[in-house]
Amino acid sequence: MNHLSKSIWNKSCKRSVTMSRKKRKSRSSKEARSRQKRSGKWLYVAIPILAAVLIGVGGGWLLARRGDTATGTEIKLASVSQLPEKVRRAPPVVQEGYRFAIANPEVLAKLPCYCGCGSMGHTSDLDCFIQEFKPDGTIVFGYHAFE
DSSP: OOHHHHHHHHHHHHHHHHHHHHHHHHHHHHHHHHHHHHHHHHHHHHHHHHHHHHHHHHHHHHHHHHOOHHHHOOOOOOOGGGSOHHHHTSOHHHHHHHHHHHHOHHHHHHSOOOSSGGGGTOOSTHHHHEEEEOTTSOEEEOOTTTO
8 A cells, every 4th residue: 555545545544434323323323312301300290209109108107296196085875774775775776876976966956967968847957866855854756766
């Protein structure tokens, strides 16, 4: 190879090396941009999940610190001796309903009847258990809740 040939050869090699470097750079910059786009997409999934977890943990922590108010409250029930004989022979859950009605009439009076007995003149859940509280303190029981 003569000097001119070597010079042309070197220039063409340099050109091809330079071009391949440019191609590599453009390819690597495209890959980098693609990676950046892909890396940003996971944030759209990760951030809401992280927020939900933090809210759940924080809410649970607050509830645990506050304590369960339901366990601290005792439900008032009347004694079994106040129940009529018919109700005393009923299953325990029925007895508890009547005992609750005797001890907490103001609560049941605020609850609408859900069994469809409005046609019988019932205006609240209390009417299903108790027909009347007499002035002398005696109770006239209703047996609609019993049946």
